[in-house]
Structures are given as C-alpha cells and as structure tokens.
Amino acid sequence: MxxxxxxxxxxxxxxxxxxxxxxxxxxYSTTDVAGLPVTDGPSGPRAGVPDAELPVEGSDGGEMDRLARNAVADVSAYWAEVFPDAFGTEFQPVKRLASYDSGGAGIRLCGESTAGLANAFYCPSEDVIAWDRAELLPMLDNSFGPMAVVAVLAHEMGHAVQHRAGTATGNDPVIVLEQQADCFTGAFFRHVAEGSSEHFEVSTGPGLNQVMGVLNYIRDAPGDSGFTGANAHGSAFDRVTAFQYGFSEGPKRCAAMDVADVKQRTTQFQFWKDxxxxxxxxxxxxxxxxxxxxxxxxxxxxxxxxxxxxxxxxxxxxxxxxxxxxxxxxxxxxxxxxxxxxxxxxxxxxxxxxxxxxxxxxxxxxxxxxxxxxxxxxxxxxxxxxxxxxxxxxxxxxxxxxxxxxxxxxxxxxxxxxxxxxxxxxxxxxxxxxxxxxxxxxxxxxxxxxxxxxxxxxxxxxxxxxxxxxxx
Ligand SMILES: [Zn+2]
Structure with a gap:
C-alpha cells in the first residue's frame, strides 16, 4: 500500500x-520474447502423447498425479540435456517422487508427516519431490490451469538442481535458494516455449503471462517475508524477475544468483518502515x-x-x-x-x-x-x-x-x-x-x-x- x-x-x-x-x-524488441516469436497459441498438456512412466509412491492413479508425473518427466529430460554443459557433470534424476493426500492420515517424508500439508516440496535428505494431489494441485489447476502445476514441479525440481549443482550453500538465505529455483523454472519454460517439451506446450503471450502470474502462489516453505528470514521467497516482482532471467539467459545466470546479486536486485529487503x-x-x-x-x-x-x-x-x-x-x-x-x-x-x-x-x-x-x-x-x-x-x-x-x-x-x-x-x-x-x-x-x-x-x-x-x- x-x-x-x-x-x-x-x-x-x-x-x-x-x-x-x-x-x-x-x-529490446516488441516483436519477440527473449528471442522467441510472440505466440498466442495453445498452452497446456499436448494431446495424444503417451504418459511418462516414472514411478510415483502413493499415487492414486488420478488426473493430478498424471499431470505431475508428466511434468517431472519433462523437467528431468530438460535437465539431463542442459546440466552437463551448465555444470560440468551428468544430471542424476531425483531418487523418489511421492504423491499424498493432505486430507488423509499422512505419510512420513524427511522426518515429517504430510497430514494437513497442502504443499509441494523438495527434500534433499531423501532426495524426494512430493506433492499434495488432493488440495494444492487441484486448486492450482482450477485457478490457473494445468501449467501452474507444471510450474510448481519445475520450481521444486529447481531445488533438486541447486542441490546437485552446488549453486547454493547451506548458509545462503532462503531468498537466494528461491530466486535460483524460480530462475531454473524460467529456464525450463523457455525449453517448453521452444516446443521441446514432450508433454506440454506454452505460448509466449498469454501462456507465459499465466505462468508468471502463478509464481507468487508457489510457497514451498511458507513463513516470514524479511530478506534474512528463514523462509523469504521474495516479492512477486522479484520472483517474476528471476523467472525472466532464467528464461532469457539460461541456467548459468541462475547459478550466478548469490547473496550480493539478490540483495542488489530485490525489493524484498527494502523494509517497510513502521x-x-x-x-x-x-x-x-x-x-x-x-x-x-x-x-x-x-x-x-x-x-x-x-x-x-x-x-x-x-x-x-x-x-x-x-x-x-x-x-x-x-x-x-x-x-x-x-x-x-x-x-x-x-x-x-x-x-x-x-x-x-x-x-x-x-x-x-x-x-x-x-x-x-x-x-x-x-x-x-x-x-x-x-x-x-x-x-x-x-x-x-x-x-x-x-x-x-x-x-x-x-x-x-x-x-x-x-x-x-x-x-x-x-x-x-x-x-x-x-x-x-x-x-x-x-x-x-x-x-x-x-x-x-x-x-x-x-x-x-x-x-x-x-x-x-x-x-x-
Ligand atoms: Zn522453493
């Protein structure tokens, strides 16, 4: 205000x-989006493409798990392709994928119960990406469309990439980790916009507008909002900025996001005076x-x-x-x-x-x-x-x-x-x-x-x- x-x-x-x-x-150009043509075609799952066959623990075999599984498969394929050039080693796929119902009894992941946890997250100690198929994913799908679900999983995979590439240390403020994950999400969405994603497509016009609009609703570690706070995700402006850096400049730009870069750039640390x-x-x-x-x-x-x-x-x-x-x-x-x-x-x-x-x-x-x-x-x-x-x-x-x-x-x-x-x-x-x-x-x-x-x-x-x- x-x-x-x-x-x-x-x-x-x-x-x-x-x-x-x-x-x-x-x-700057008004006729392209970071070098790609402006398009207003379809955005969402591609019709007629066979589903990915990744094992998902706890799946109910429903539509949300199908969407999430295909998303993780395409994000993994992207990183398998670009990771060696960006970070010098082969990309190791995430060990475990887990689906749960936040309204149910809950399962134990990384020492915590998922009961009541309407969220999606990556946990490094068990190298697992998990999502709530019952509340979070349907809410995102209904409010923003299926590409919102893809964005969430690309963001979580961004944390897994970070862990593998060593682009952030345990001492970095959470906002640095989050900025990198949003940037990696943008890098993946460029791949989608280029038509290289097996299961999904996105237009550079309305499609990307929607994906950028959903970023502020991805809160895998909810908490306070200060720059040094344990759970700062950044403002919507900061998050869209990180996404655009990844989309325009690729994974190496994301890896260059450290405390100094983020502090110089973000609005989140501009504390609102009492x-x-x-x-x-x-x-x-x-x-x-x-x-x-x-x-x-x-x-x-x-x-x-x-x-x-x-x-x-x-x-x-x-x-x-x-x-x-x-x-x-x-x-x-x-x-x-x-x-x-x-x-x-x-x-x-x-x-x-x-x-x-x-x-x-x-x-x-x-x-x-x-x-x-x-x-x-x-x-x-x-x-x-x-x-x-x-x-x-x-x-x-x-x-x-x-x-x-x-x-x-x-x-x-x-x-x-x-x-x-x-x-x-x-x-x-x-x-x-x-x-x-x-x-x-x-x-x-x-x-x-x-x-x-x-x-x-x-x-x-x-x-x-x-x-x-x-x-x-
Ligand atoms: Zn995150």
Missing part, C-alpha cells in the same frame, strides 16, 4: 541521479502527492509537466482511455476518479469487481504522465515502442519512491511504496486491462513478459534506458 511520509525536509531536498548501469538484456503503511484513498490530497512525485521524478527531463484534471475532456481524434487519458495537443492528463477508485480496491477472489490496489491505480495516472514526457522528447506515442517506454518510465517513477532505491539513488518526494505496491503493479501489468504498458490509444504491448521487463528496467536503472533501449 502506498503512503505519504510527513517529513517535509524530503520535499525537493533530494538530488536525482540516474544510474547508467548497463543492462544484461541487450536490445508507521508508513496507511492506505491512501483516491482523493484530491493523494492525487496532488502523486502529481508532485511525478514532477520531481521527471523534472530533469526538461519536459513541461502536463496539467492533471479530474474531469474527462475531449481531445480531437485521440481516443479517451480509462481510467486516465493523455491529450498531446493540450498536454493534459484527464482522470476518471471513480474508475481509479475501483482499481484501487484491494484484490478479491471476485474477478469481475476486483481491483489491483492503490498503487496500481496511481501507476495508471503515471503512465499517462509518462506519455507527456515522451511527447516533449518528440517520441512516437501510438505504437508498441511507446507502450514499452511507458512501462519503463512508470517503473523508473516507482523505483524512486521506495525508501532505499536501487543503485544509490535518492528517494523523491513524499510518496513511498512498499514491495507489495510493486507487486500490485506487476499483477496489473500481467492483466489485460491496464494502461501501464499501453500507448496513447490504450493498446497494451501484447506480451506480459515484455511489459514486466520494461517496467523492471526503469525500476532498477532509472529513466535513461527507457529512451535509449526502447527506441529513442
């Missing part, structure tokens, strides 16, 4: 340095604070700040977008406050009326403000490059509102965001109805992968790469 801090000394008292750290991603976590309603005071923060963040671009008005205004032939519109001719951002208030509602299970949270609402305002910055720079406003630049600029605004911005930058203005706010932005970016990565007409960049990547680059590196990497 977003909040305003009371310390007036921070207003205008901070210099703004834009980090010029080169990105590892190279050039007394700052009040929800901000969509009202005149908050909108003024948002406007002040946008002016501060983009001041150094030299762009004339747009006027922000709370009534809808027409703009010649430019379509009106909701919940905010930008009019280049008058340099005006007009807001639909009622719609912003709807989006600012916390997420609920009722998808029809559900919002994304307060930050997601203000990020849409920021997206139209970002169009004014691009307009002043003479950049195109109505194409996919504009959509990506917009996401990147919204990311750079967000990255300067955290208490300890990445890259030794100073926070700007009086608004502050928490990791949970950034997660709201990521959820909106992966959804189908947001302006954060949309152009002047409100058309979103087709792939969520590219939207989140652009947002992250701005968040981590500031404004500069938004124009240099996305078509200046």
């Amino acid at each position: 977003l909040s305003a801090i009371a310390c007036a000394a921070l207003v205008g008292g901070c210099s703004q340095a834009i980090s010029g750290t080169p990105t590892t991603f190279g050039s 007394g700052q976590d009040s929800d901000l309603p969509v009202d005149a005071a908050t909108l003024a604070a948002v406007e002040e923060s946008l002016r501060a963040v983009f001041r150094d671009t030299g762009a004339e700040p747009p006027e922000i008005v709370t009534e809808r205004t027409s703009c010649g032939g430019v379509p009106t977008t909701s919940p905010a519109s930008y009019c280049p001719d008058t340099n005006t951002v007009s807001l639909d406050v009622a719609e912003l208030q709807r989006i600012a509602q916390p997420p609920t299970t009722n998808a029809e009326s559900s919002g994304y949270g307060d930050f997601a609402a203000y990020a849409q305002v920021a997206s139209r403000y970002a169009l004014s910055v691009q307009h002043a720079a003479g950049l195109s406003l109505d194409d996919e490059q504009a959509g990506l630049r917009t996401a990147c600029l919204v990311g750079s605004w967000s990255g300067l509102l955290i208490e300890d911005p990445i890259g030794q930058r100073n926070p700007v203005g009086t608004l502050r965001v928490a990791p949970g706010d950034v997660d709201e932005g990521v959820a909106a970016l992966l959804g189908e109805d947001s302006l954060i990565a949309a152009d002047l007409s409100g058309d979103q960049v087709p792939t969520g992968f590219a939207r989140v990547e652009a947002f992250r680059i701005g968040f981590q590196e500031g404004i500069s790469p938004c124009t240099t990497k996305y078509g200046g």
Whole structure:
C-alpha cells in the first residue's frame, strides 16, 4: 500500500541521479520474447502423447498425479540435456517422487508427516519431490490451469538442481535458494516455449503471462517475508524477475544468483518502515502527492509537466482511455476518479469487481504522465515502442519512491511504496486491462513478459534506458 511520509525536509531536498548501469538484456524488441516469436497459441498438456512412466509412491492413479508425473518427466529430460554443459557433470534424476493426500492420515517424508500439508516440496535428505494431489494441485489447476502445476514441479525440481549443482550453500538465505529455483523454472519454460517439451506446450503471450502470474502462489516453505528470514521467497516482482532471467539467459545466470546479486536486485529487503503503511484513498490530497512525485521524478527531463484534471475532456481524434487519458495537443492528463477508485480496491477472489490496489491505480495516472514526457522528447506515442517506454518510465517513477532505491539513488518526494505496491503493479501489468504498458490509444504491448521487463528496467536503472533501449 502506498503512503505519504510527513517529513517535509524530503520535499525537493533530494538530488536525482540516474544510474547508467548497463543492462544484461541487450536490445529490446516488441516483436519477440527473449528471442522467441510472440505466440498466442495453445498452452497446456499436448494431446495424444503417451504418459511418462516414472514411478510415483502413493499415487492414486488420478488426473493430478498424471499431470505431475508428466511434468517431472519433462523437467528431468530438460535437465539431463542442459546440466552437463551448465555444470560440468551428468544430471542424476531425483531418487523418489511421492504423491499424498493432505486430507488423509499422512505419510512420513524427511522426518515429517504430510497430514494437513497442502504443499509441494523438495527434500534433499531423501532426495524426494512430493506433492499434495488432493488440495494444492487441484486448486492450482482450477485457478490457473494445468501449467501452474507444471510450474510448481519445475520450481521444486529447481531445488533438486541447486542441490546437485552446488549453486547454493547451506548458509545462503532462503531468498537466494528461491530466486535460483524460480530462475531454473524460467529456464525450463523457455525449453517448453521452444516446443521441446514432450508433454506440454506454452505460448509466449498469454501462456507465459499465466505462468508468471502463478509464481507468487508457489510457497514451498511458507513463513516470514524479511530478506534474512528463514523462509523469504521474495516479492512477486522479484520472483517474476528471476523467472525472466532464467528464461532469457539460461541456467548459468541462475547459478550466478548469490547473496550480493539478490540483495542488489530485490525489493524484498527494502523494509517497510513502521508507521508508513496507511492506505491512501483516491482523493484530491493523494492525487496532488502523486502529481508532485511525478514532477520531481521527471523534472530533469526538461519536459513541461502536463496539467492533471479530474474531469474527462475531449481531445480531437485521440481516443479517451480509462481510467486516465493523455491529450498531446493540450498536454493534459484527464482522470476518471471513480474508475481509479475501483482499481484501487484491494484484490478479491471476485474477478469481475476486483481491483489491483492503490498503487496500481496511481501507476495508471503515471503512465499517462509518462506519455507527456515522451511527447516533449518528440517520441512516437501510438505504437508498441511507446507502450514499452511507458512501462519503463512508470517503473523508473516507482523505483524512486521506495525508501532505499536501487543503485544509490535518492528517494523523491513524499510518496513511498512498499514491495507489495510493486507487486500490485506487476499483477496489473500481467492483466489485460491496464494502461501501464499501453500507448496513447490504450493498446497494451501484447506480451506480459515484455511489459514486466520494461517496467523492471526503469525500476532498477532509472529513466535513461527507457529512451535509449526502447527506441529513442
Ligand atoms: Zn522453493
């Protein structure tokens, strides 16, 4: 949740340095996903492929175990193929696979009972991957589709890979282990997206959006959320980032994730200070604070700040977008406050009326403000490059509102965001109805992968790469 801090000394008292750290991603494209073509074809189990024949202890022979077994088989086949090149030795398959019913009496695995354990996990002491076929897997399948189950098993296999490759030590914080496992999951999903998985296929458009959206629900070691906490998994933003690194750069990038790398990159350790976590309603005071923060963040671009008005205004032939519109001719951002208030509602299970949270609402305002910055720079406003630049600029605004911005930058203005706010932005970016990565007409960049990547680059590196990497 977003909040305003009371310390007036921070207003205008901070210099703004834009980090010029080169990105590892190279050039950016709107027409592919990390080098693969954008596709919106089928995602899920392939029809007509014989089932894998891996032994699974305790299986009831049902649909969930069939799905899980095929998933483990394909993930194992992937690692058998790439492990020698990545880590210099042959890949040893996991010794045991176990299915259980969390509602039943439970079985003993690694010294613990599975009774009541709606989870999936890898346990190194017995080299076993186990899953709850009765509650967890059906829940994931019903809520997110079968590829969510594949993602969970790829993540657990990622822990087995970690154990075999020696890429993490027993002293590493859990967030490092989790970041690596999410990264290994991304590496496997590239293999699926390339069409190389025997039992599954995934589109690089909606298919990957769904898989990235489910990452935050994979909690194989639930617990506290601090960076040093024993069970920190990272924020949704951190988890999607790790997945994208694996997808784009492969297993060696995952192996390079150590404490220093993770600490430099993640939002999870940016502790939320006490007394700052009040929800901000969509009202005149908050909108003024948002406007002040946008002016501060983009001041150094030299762009004339747009006027922000709370009534809808027409703009010649430019379509009106909701919940905010930008009019280049008058340099005006007009807001639909009622719609912003709807989006600012916390997420609920009722998808029809559900919002994304307060930050997601203000990020849409920021997206139209970002169009004014691009307009002043003479950049195109109505194409996919504009959509990506917009996401990147919204990311750079967000990255300067955290208490300890990445890259030794100073926070700007009086608004502050928490990791949970950034997660709201990521959820909106992966959804189908947001302006954060949309152009002047409100058309979103087709792939969520590219939207989140652009947002992250701005968040981590500031404004500069938004124009240099996305078509200046
Ligand atoms: Zn894990």
